[in-house]
Amino acid sequence: MNPLAHLGQFVVKRADGAGFVCELLLRTALYTPRLRRRLRFMLDTAYNAGVRSLPVTMVVAAFAGAILAMQTGIELRRFGDTAVLGTITALSMCREMGPFITGVILAATVGSSIAAEIGTMTVSDEVAALEVMSIDPVDYLVLPRVVALALMCPILTVLSNLIGIFGGSVIAEHNLGVSPQLYWVSAKEALTSSGMLLPKEVYVGLLKAFVFGIAIATVSCAAGLRAAGGALGVGLAVQTAVRNSVLLIIVLGFIVTWFFYFLAG
Amino acid sequence: MIELRDVSKRLGSRQILAGMTLAVKKGMNFVLMGPSGSGKSVTLRHVIGILRPDQGVVLVDGQEVSAMDNKQLMALRKRMGYLFQNGALINWLSVFDNVALPLREHARLPKSELEDRVQQVLRLVKLDHAAAQFPPSISGGMKLRAGLARALVTNPEYVLYDEPNAGLDPIISHQIHELIAQVRDELNVTGLIVTHSRACATQCGDRIGILENGKLAIEGSVAEMVQSEHPLARAFLGGGSD
Numbered sequence: 001m002n003p004l005a006h007l008g009q010f011v012v013k014r015a016d017g018a019g020f021v022c023e024l025l026l027r028t029a030l031y032t033p034r035l036r037r038r039l040r041f042m043l044d045t046a047y048n049a050g051v052r053s054l055p056v057t058m059v060v061a062a063f064a065g066a067i068l069a070m071q072t073g074i075e076l077r078r079f080g081d082t083a084v085l086g087t088i089t090a091l092s093m094c095r096e097m098g099p100f101i102t103g104v105i106l107a108a109t110v111g112s113s114i115a116a117e118i119g120t121m122t123v124s125d126e127v128a129a130l131e132v133m134s135i136d137p138v139d140y141l142v143l144p145r146v147v148a149l150a151l152m153c154p155i156l157t158v159l160s161n162l163i164g165i166f167g168g169s170v171i172a173e174h175n176l177g178v179s180p181q182l183y184w185v186s187a188k189e190a191l192t193s194s195g196m197l198l199p200k201e202v203y204v205g206l207l208k209a210f211v212f213g214i215a216i217a218t219v220s221c222a223a224g225l226r227a228a229g230g231a232l233g234v235g236l237a238v239q240t241a242v243r244n245s246v247l248l249i250i251v252l253g254f255i256v257t258w259f260f261y262f263l264a265g
Numbered sequence: 266m267i268e269l270r271d272v273s274k275r276l277g278s279r280q281i282l283a284g285m286t287l288a289v290k291k292g293m294n295f296v297l298m299g300p301s302g303s304g305k306s307v308t309l310r311h312v313i314g315i316l317r318p319d320q321g322v323v324l325v326d327g328q329e330v331s332a333m334d335n336k337q338l339m340a341l342r343k344r345m346g347y348l349f350q351n352g353a354l355i356n357w358l359s360v361f362d363n364v365a366l367p368l369r370e371h372a373r374l375p376k377s378e379l380e381d382r383v384q385q386v387l388r389l390v391k392l393d394h395a396a397a398q399f400p401p402s403i404s405g406g407m408k409l410r411a412g413l414a415r416a417l418v419t420n421p422e423y424v425l426y427d428e429p430n431a432g433l434d435p436i437i438s439h440q441i442h443e444l445i446a447q448v449r450d451e452l453n454v455t456g457l458i459v460t461h462s463r464a465c466a467t468q469c470g471d472r473i474g475i476l477e478n479g480k481l482a483i484e485g486s487v488a489e490m491v492q493s494e495h496p497l498a499r500a501f502l503g504g505g506s507d
């Protein structure tokens with residue numbers, strides 16, 4: 001096939017997929033007033049998502065905080081200004097790293113399992129069975145999962161932030177010679193000294209986490225609902241879900257920071 | 266009355282249905298037979314509006330299913346039951362909750378009434394002892410019967426059965442055939458039954474049609490079809506089949 005036609009087909013396929021995700025998100029939003037009926041299932045999903053991803057998220061968060069402290073510490077040491085290490089680690093953890101790693105881990109653990117679960121339902125006619133019973137799969141399957149992750153991602157992010165700042169403190173003390181007291185005092189100060197109760201970084205980070213949760217769930221449900229062709233199709237759906245989730249986490253993360261610090265900031 | 270008029274449908278690169286015409290009279294059971302992959306399940310999906318034809322029309326009680334919007338489809342589906350080929354149960358719901366699902370979603374029944382109704386249908390398909398079990402831990406035959414219970418629980422006017430006896434032992438099979446006939450006779454339910462089984466076709470059918478190359482190759486009453494010398498009729502309904 002000629003490369004141009006190939007490219008054209010690729011673009012059409014991607015655009016079609018993106019259109020489906022947007023439509024799904026919109027239809028999910030329209031069902032939110034009726035969330036009460038799915039509350040139980042939503043809470044179950046949120047709880048499972050939290051439990052399943054908590055251990056990995058915490059390990060990764062600790063290392064991410066340590067890397068952050070090392071990275072900034074190495075530069076700060078050259079200027080002999082390691083006293084602000086706590087401040088920088090705390091703020092970058094809250095604004096960038098915390099939501100980012102939580103999102104990626106959620107995509108890999110929960111997003112993949114959502115795609116597998118809904119994909120299996122699609123290829124074994126269970127989704128069709130819902131439609132035949134006049135139960136909209138968006139209402140029954142997608143809505144509770146999207147709300148669950150929109151809720152869970154910020155909660156996990158708060159924990160990630162704390163563990164990450166802690167991970168940074170270990171490096172600060174042992175490798176950069178910053179006393180724990182100084183580190184924690186500057187970190188605490190950075191996270192409290194603000195007219196808005198918490199500094200902007202924390203709010204922006206939580207907003208990101210909320211957006212990531214919605215994106216991961218929507219993209220993963222969409223991949224599952226579009227699965228076709230038996231077990232192989234389910235495998236492909238999982239792959240699509242994780243790939244698109246990570247892609248969106250990076251792009252949306254950029255857009256949110258850019259919006260609040262360069263456009264509106 | 267269910268009618269397909271000259272329905273054609275292409276899926277992927279294959280022409281599945283080509284000029285399919287079929288009529289199921291009110292209160293009758295129409296048995297649809299045919300080779301694997303000939304489009305029997307696809308036909309059922311057209312009747313309930315999950316698939317729309319490329320050409321031709323699908324009518325239920327004179328209303329064009331192929332032209333319905335979502336609201337009309339929902340109204341239609343509330344009057345129809347659909348038994349999927351493998352039951353298509355929701356894995357995280359117990360057998361009881363699976364059967365109760367359509368009632369819980371749509372009918373505002375008091376709890377006790379709902380439970381009575383579900384128990385009643387479960388008894389009908391001989392599954393009352395397994396109400397608390399979950400789909401992954403029950404046999405294929407039990408899943409099918411749970412699917413049948415779910416299709417019947419809303420008291421539909423029409424039921425589409427996709428292989429209602431696949432994977433069932435002869436005794437349960439026979440009971441299911443009787444049940445399908447009973448549902449027709451006592452509740453005046455109109456049925457479209459897909460099956461490979463001669464026993465099923467002769468015990469619960471009124472008319473039989475055999476699908477080949479995208480349309481009915483031969484159609485007739487059960488008596489006519491059993492006597493027919495047509496090679497397809499011999500293959501599906503002859504003495505050696507089943």
Ligand SMILES: Nc1ncnc2c1ncn2[C@@H]1O[C@H](COP(=O)(O)OP(=O)(O)OP(=O)(O)O)[C@@H](O)[C@H]1O
Pocket residue numbers: 276277281299300301302303304305306307308350
């Ligand atoms: N969504 C789809 N996309 C592409 N092809 C499909 C789709 N659904 C069904 N087909 C194809 O259509 C053909 C007919 O399928 P159908 O399920 O109706 O067969 P069937 O007559 O019910 O066979 P069986 O007795 O094995 O159940 C098959 O070849 C199948 O691969």
Ligand SMILES: [Mg+2]
Pocket residue numbers: 305306307350427
């Ligand atoms: Mg079939």
